[in-house]
Amino acid sequence: xxxxxxxxxxxxxxxxxxxxxxxxxxxxxxxxxxxxxxxxxxxxxxxxxxxxxxxxxxxxxxxxxxxxxxxxxxxxxxxxxxxxxxxxxxxxxxxxxxxxxxxxxxxxxxxxxxxxxxxxxxxxxxxxxxxxxxxxxxxxxxxxxxxxxxxxxxxxxxxxxxxxxxxxxxxxxxxxxxxxxxxxxxxxxxxxxxxxxxxxxxxxxxxxxxxxxxxxxxxxxxxxxxxxxxxxxxxxxxxxxxxxxxxxxxxxxxxxxxxxxxxxxxxxxxxxxxxxxxxxxxxxxxxxxxxxxxxxxxxxxxxxxxxxxxxxxxxxxxxxxxxxxxxxxxx
Numbered sequence: 001x002x003x004x005x006x007x008x009x010x011x012x013x014x015x016x017x018x019x020x021x022x023x024x025x026x027x028x029x030x031x032x033x034x035x036x037x038x039x040x041x042x043x044x045x046x047x048x049x050x051x052x053x054x055x056x057x058x059x060x061x062x063x064x065x066x067x068x069x070x071x072x073x074x075x076x077x078x079x080x081x082x083x084x085x086x087x088x089x090x091x092x093x094x095x096x097x098x099x100x101x102x103x104x105x106x107x108x109x110x111x112x113x114x115x116x117x118x119x120x121x122x123x124x125x126x127x128x129x130x131x132x133x134x135x136x137x138x139x140x141x142x143x144x145x146x147x148x149x150x151x152x153x154x155x156x157x158x159x160x161x162x163x164x165x166x167x168x169x170x171x172x173x174x175x176x177x178x179x180x181x182x183x184x185x186x187x188x189x190x191x192x193x194x195x196x197x198x199x200x201x202x203x204x205x206x207x208x209x210x211x212x213x214x215x216x217x218x219x220x221x222x223x224x225x226x227x228x229x230x231x232x233x234x235x236x237x238x239x240x241x242x243x244x245x246x247x248x249x250x251x252x253x254x255x256x257x258x259x260x261x262x263x264x265x266x267x268x269x270x271x272x273x274x275x276x277x278x279x280x281x282x283x284x285x286x287x288x289x290x291x292x293x294x295x296x297x298x299x300x301x302x303x304x305x306x307x308x309x310x311x312x313x314x315x316x317x318x319x320x321x322x323x324x325x326x327x328x329x330x331x
Contacts, residue, residue: 014062015211026109029101034085036110039064040073045302046111048075050103052123053227054219056083063287066295075110081223091226100132107137116143118301122287126150133242144305145243146298148250149286151262153235160256161198178228183221187213201254201283208288240269246305248274248297252282
């Protein structure tokens with residue numbers, strides 16, 4: 001039995017994976033192919049979601065349910081080496097460029113040419129959007145963006161999972177933690193407690209703790225360590241000003257992995273920040289902790305920047321067609 005099947009069987013309630021309406025195959029820049037899930041009706045406005053480090057499409061289950069219930073089409077995929085996406089041959093291959101390549105492949109595979117969508121990323125998924133800044137696919141398809149529980153640089157020194165006072169000591173401790181190849185082992189009371197401390201807000205719901213543990217423990221040790229090494233040296237701050245679509249920032253007030261200062265720095269660098277949404281007493285796993293609010297932010301971006309411009313686009317097209325017809329008659 002695969003790790004994905006095992007995890008799926010152990011997730012229940014709103015965390016159980018919804019069945020996609022269909023799947024397509026994306027082909028990345030290095031020729032690797034991987035499946036892309038599409039939930040909801042093809043006629044509904046599209047939301048594309050990119051998950052974070054050690055997670056998978058399973059992470060988005062409650063947000064998918066919220067969005068499809070309100071008339072949205074949701075596209076999700078597994079980051080390289082996570083879930084059903086094949087791992088790279090060597091750890092050295094993993095990079096932020098690979099994140100961007102895979103996202104662009106997903107946009108090409110799941111959306112029609114020039115079709116607009118709201119694109120959101122959580123943690124490493126948000127860094128994926130930053131890495132893709134300036135890419136033709138992102139500019140062509142992004143009506144608006146969401147950066148959720150993420151940061152652009154200095155992740156290790158500013159994290160608060162290991163609460164040393166010295167930023168230098170925190171940097172070295174978190175760097176070692178991110179790059180660790182030690183197996184997580186089975187899900188136990190101790191590992192649940194450790195993950196809840198590091199990734200969730202105070203007094204989390206037991207079902208959220210369980211879902212977090214099952215999803216994170218399903219990530220292969222080598223993949224976790226390889227991507228952790230990429231994150232330890234991450235600096236995408238120069239990319240953020242090139243995210244020129246309207247962008248919402250979401251952050252949990254008790255996020256120990258990417259604390260509040262990251263959100264405010266990104267907001268200051270963004271050309272068109274629509275607002276910073278603070279989720280009180282939530283940690284790093286905001287889409288699992290408060291999926292209703294995360295879905296609400298995404299739906300708001302759809303309403304203001306995707307479906308709201310469609311009538312005007314149709315009017316403009318009709319005007320251009322009418323003008324062309326008049327010109328032909330005059331000739």
